[in-house]
Amino acid sequence: MRFRLSCVAAALVAGVVGQGLAARAAQGPAPEYERADIERGAQLYDEFCSNCHGSEGDGVGGVNLMSGQFRHASTDQNFRRILTNGIPAAGMPPGNYTDADMLALIAYVRNMRDYDGGIVTLGDAARGRALFQGRGDCAGCHRVAGRGSRLGPDLTSIGAVRGAGSLRETLLDPTGSMLPLNRPLRAVTRDGEVITGRRLNEDTYTVQIFDERERLVSLDKADLQELTVLATSPMPSYAETLSEAELADLLAYLVTLKGLVPQ
Amino acid sequence: MRRRLVGLAAIVLLLPVAAAAQVTPERLVNAAAEPHNWLTYSGTYASQRHSTLDRITPGNVGDLEMKWVFQSRTSHHFQATPLVVDGVMYLTQPPNDVVALDARTGRVFWVYEHVPSPDARPCCGFTNRGLAIAGDTLLMGTVDAMVVAVDGRSGGPLWKTQVADPSYSYAITHAPLVVGDKVIVGTSGGDMGIRGFIAAYDVATGAEAWRFHTIPGPGEPGHETWEPCTPEMEHCDPDAWRTGGAAVWLTGSYDPETNLTFWGVGNPGPDYAWYQRPGDNLYASSVVALDADSGELAWYFQFTPGDRYDYDAVQIPVLVDLDVSGTTVKAMLWANRNGFFYILDRVTGRFLTGNPFTRINWAEGLDDSGTPIQTPQGPDRPTYPGKQGGTNWYSPSYSPRTGLMYFSTWEDYATVFDSAPVEYVPGQLYTGSRNRSPVRGVPEPPAVGRGHINTWTAAVGSGSVLAFNPVSGEKVWQWETYDVMNSGVLTTATDLLFVGGREGYFQALDARTGDLLWRAVTGGNTLAAPITYEVAGRQYVAIAAGHSLFVFGLRD
Numbered sequence: 001m002r003f004r005l006s007c008v009a010a011a012l013v014a015g016v017v018g019q020g021l022a023a024r025a026a027q028g029p030a031p032e033y034e035r036a037d038i039e040r041g042a043q044l045y046d047e048f049c050s051n052c053h054g055s056e057g058d059g060v061g062g063v064n065l066m067s068g069q070f071r072h073a074s075t076d077q078n079f080r081r082i083l084t085n086g087i088p089a090a091g092m093p094p095g096n097y098t099d100a101d102m103l104a105l106i107a108y109v110r111n112m113r114d115y116d117g118g119i120v121t122l123g124d125a126a127r128g129r130a131l132f133q134g135r136g137d138c139a140g141c142h143r144v145a146g147r148g149s150r151l152g153p154d155l156t157s158i159g160a161v162r163g164a165g166s167l168r169e170t171l172l173d174p175t176g177s178m179l180p181l182n183r184p185l186r187a188v189t190r191d192g193e194v195i196t197g198r199r200l201n202e203d204t205y206t207v208q209i210f211d212e213r214e215r216l217v218s219l220d221k222a223d224l225q226e227l228t229v230l231a232t233s234p235m236p237s238y239a240e241t242l243s244e245a246e247l248a249d250l251l252a253y254l255v256t257l258k259g260l261v262p263q
Numbered sequence: 264m265r266r267r268l269v270g271l272a273a274i275v276l277l278l279p280v281a282a283a284a285q286v287t288p289e290r291l292v293n294a295a296a297e298p299h300n301w302l303t304y305s306g307t308y309a310s311q312r313h314s315t316l317d318r319i320t321p322g323n324v325g326d327l328e329m330k331w332v333f334q335s336r337t338s339h340h341f342q343a344t345p346l347v348v349d350g351v352m353y354l355t356q357p358p359n360d361v362v363a364l365d366a367r368t369g370r371v372f373w374v375y376e377h378v379p380s381p382d383a384r385p386c387c388g389f390t391n392r393g394l395a396i397a398g399d400t401l402l403m404g405t406v407d408a409m410v411v412a413v414d415g416r417s418g419g420p421l422w423k424t425q426v427a428d429p430s431y432s433y434a435i436t437h438a439p440l441v442v443g444d445k446v447i448v449g450t451s452g453g454d455m456g457i458r459g460f461i462a463a464y465d466v467a468t469g470a471e472a473w474r475f476h477t478i479p480g481p482g483e484p485g486h487e488t489w490e491p492c493t494p495e496m497e498h499c500d501p502d503a504w505r506t507g508g509a510a511v512w513l514t515g516s517y518d519p520e521t522n523l524t525f526w527g528v529g530n531p532g533p534d535y536a537w538y539q540r541p542g543d544n545l546y547a548s549s550v551v552a553l554d555a556d557s558g559e560l561a562w563y564f565q566f567t568p569g570d571r572y573d574y575d576a577v578q579i580p581v582l583v584d585l586d587v588s589g590t591t592v593k594a595m596l597w598a599n600r601n602g603f604f605y606i607l608d609r610v611t612g613r614f615l616t617g618n619p620f621t622r623i624n625w626a627e628g629l630d631d632s633g634t635p636i637q638t639p640q641g642p643d644r645p646t647y648p649g650k651q652g653g654t655n656w657y658s659p660s661y662s663p664r665t666g667l668m669y670f671s672t673w674e675d676y677a678t679v680f681d682s683a684p685v686e687y688v689p690g691q692l693y694t695g696s697r698n699r700s701p702v703r704g705v706p707e708p709p710a711v712g713r714g715h716i717n718t719w720t721a722a723v724g725s726g727s728v729l730a731f732n733p734v735s736g737e738k739v740w741q742w743e744t745y746d747v748m749n750s751g752v753l754t755t756a757t758d759l760l761f762v763g764g765r766e767g768y769f770q771a772l773d774a775r776t777g778d779l780l781w782r783a784v785t786g787g788n789t790l791a792a793p794i795t796y797e798v799a800g801r802q803y804v805a806i807a808a809g810h811s812l813f814v815f816g817l818r819d
Contacts, residue, residue, distance in 0.1 A: 062374070067378075146414060146419065154418065208372045210417065218368060261423070
């Protein structure tokens with residue numbers, strides 16, 4: 001059966017999809033795509049695109065396909081041109097796709113974030129916001145538009161880059177979902193100073209962290225006597241502390257976080 | 264169990280590199296007192312681009328070596344001057360990414376990405392020249408005409424304010440200027456038919472505090488300089504002021520004593536079809552002095568009335584207290600694109616002196632009020648300086664030690680100005696140009712982009728760094744280059760002068776003599792200005808060239 005995404009949205013992930021379309025309005029009306037095209041596109045993406053762009057669409061630095069914002073592909077026509085010609089300067093090769101496959105790829109990439117959503121119940125965003133700032137204590141570690149702590153990752157645009165399913169997974173299993181980049185670090189210098197914080201960047205010789213006093217710190221590994229990457233997220237699981245209804249509310253709020261709206 | 268990240272902290276002691284105290288308004292006023300940092304586009308509010316750091320000297324400058332390179336990820340022109348705040352460097356990567364990196368190693372902490380609207384129509388590339396900082400907040404103008412505030416610690420966005428419609432070619436390309444609780448910006452697009460303005464926004468909220476139109480509207484003083492058309496004026500546009508340009512695309516200066524902020528204003532438009540906009544066209548090709556709290560005009564000085572040569576007054580206003588025969592003059596020094604070097608009284612705007620610093624024939628001199636005595640050249644005759652000017656937006660430097668102003672120049676450079684009437688179309692070039700090089704078979708030097716081959720050659724102009732005595736109006740020395748010069752200049756307390764160039768070199772000169780002391784190859788055209796800073800007792804010098812930022816320091 002062929003049916004439009006809007007039907008799926010109504011049945012499964014209404015809130016998520018609705019928000020996704022709203023976010024894309026900044027680049028013109030989002031075309032509707034057949035569900036079958038999106039699913040076919042997902043297969044094609046795995047085959048031809050994920051090797052570089054990654055399964056989450058963020059494998060190429062500076063490019064996040066889930067964001068719904070595209071520097072060079074604001075229209076489907078531009079998108080087709082890129083799929084056909086590639087972006088040689090950026091290392092993207094040209095492709096030889098049928099029209100149908102091209103349409104499917106575009107359909108999937110434009111709906112990637114929402115496709116990822118799966119069956120997730122969204123509740124009331126206003127109640128979710130209250131939870132975020134209140135009992136959930138999310139703002140104790142995370143910031144949204146300049147409000148809240150800087151210790152955890154900034155969530156101002158989290159709804160633009162993560163689907164509801166992925167966000168729910170993080171709420172239930174923070175450690176299992178934690179990006180390795182964000183892992184907490186503990187460093188001890190040769191002078192015995194102990195420095196802890198969240199990893200921002202790392203290479204062979206140095207490591208950059210956001211420390212617990214909210215400072216940017218860059219360390220030479222040669223100056224350290226100990227450097228430990230902790231595998232456990234400092235974020236608590238909300239599996240036991242929030243009810244299903246509360247989780248749905250919190251998710252409904254998180255997926256509204258699509259970045260700043262210009263004033 | 265609920266725990267926070269802070270729960271992991273056992274002991275936190277002093278750290279090697281860390282963003283520390285907030286950049287308060289007082290720190291910005293006293294930026295010269297912390298030379299290890301670089302807190303504004305031009306270093307300080309006086310915009311002298313002079314540092315009191317002294318570890319690198321004429322004696323050891325030969326030991327400079329490259330310490331690190333930041334390679335930008337775009338092919339757009341890289342024109343940024345970085346900020347350095349207590350060991351952290353903040354840089355923009357074109358078009359509008361903010362990058363925080365370790366100023367000692369160049370390793371990146373975070374990148375904030377602003378994806379410009381597809382509606383953006385900037386005239387001259389997806390360019391950004393840098394940031395301003397207030398407290399912990401970084402401020403950036405964007406090519407889609409927004410001001411964006413980013414948290415300098417986490418890299419998270421704080422607010423965005425749309426200041427104009429980018430589809431009409433409004434764009435912000437310069438580094439903003441923070442004064443007190445406000446961030447001040449102007450808009451590019453002077454070659455695309457905008458109506459320019461300078462505006463201030465609340466640093467905390469992004470709310471607009473004031474807006475000063477660089478083309479006065481009907482009923483405002485100065486509007487009469489956009490003169491009405493008469494039937495005999497062919498091609499005259501009665502509404503020329505609406506699309507008259509007067510863009511602002513370079514950071515202004517600020518004098519805390521008078522609370523005045525000074526901004527150079529660009530050419531009137533259409534650039535060359537001057538007959539479409541009769542009159543002096545205020546405040547195009549002028550400097551305006553605005554009250555920093557209200558945006559109210561205190562004074563203006565127009566360098567090139569009725570400008571028909573694209574002589575933007577988009578230069579850095581350099582504020583200096585000059586000693587002239589025992590009297591202190593609160594001066595503003597200005598090496599203008601039109602080829603004259605001006606001294607103005609920065610309190611009143613009064614013209615004090617003006618002298619040519621390069622070959623000029625568009626005017627035979629300045630009268631007692633500083634107004635040029637214009638001598639338009641006939642058809643097919645070269646006009647000196649050409650359309651890129653005797654200098655341009657390249658940051659100058661003033662050294663209080665030598666009392667000299669240093670800036671990049673284009674020498675023996677002319678354009679045969681010709682024009683055709685042009686109709687305004689939103690988002691399109693609006694210049695009326697049919698200009699050409701005066702030398703047959705040789706193209707005009709490109710304004711910013713440069714390939715590997717110098718097809719224009721010195722036949723149509725060369726470059727120099729000029730050391731100019733503002734008081735005597737004389738050249739003290741001139742260091743010449745084969746190609747024309749686009750680089751800003753930096754001087755230090757050890758009488759070193761750093762400058763890049765079109766040809767890909769980065770050089771240190773003796774600021775007293777102009778002697779070349781050291782050079783390195785960056786392999787890229789410099790479209791930016793050098794800075795210097797210090798981290799952990801080591802002095803660094805940074806310059807953007809090509810698509811990268813190069814940082815040099817003394818060999819360990």
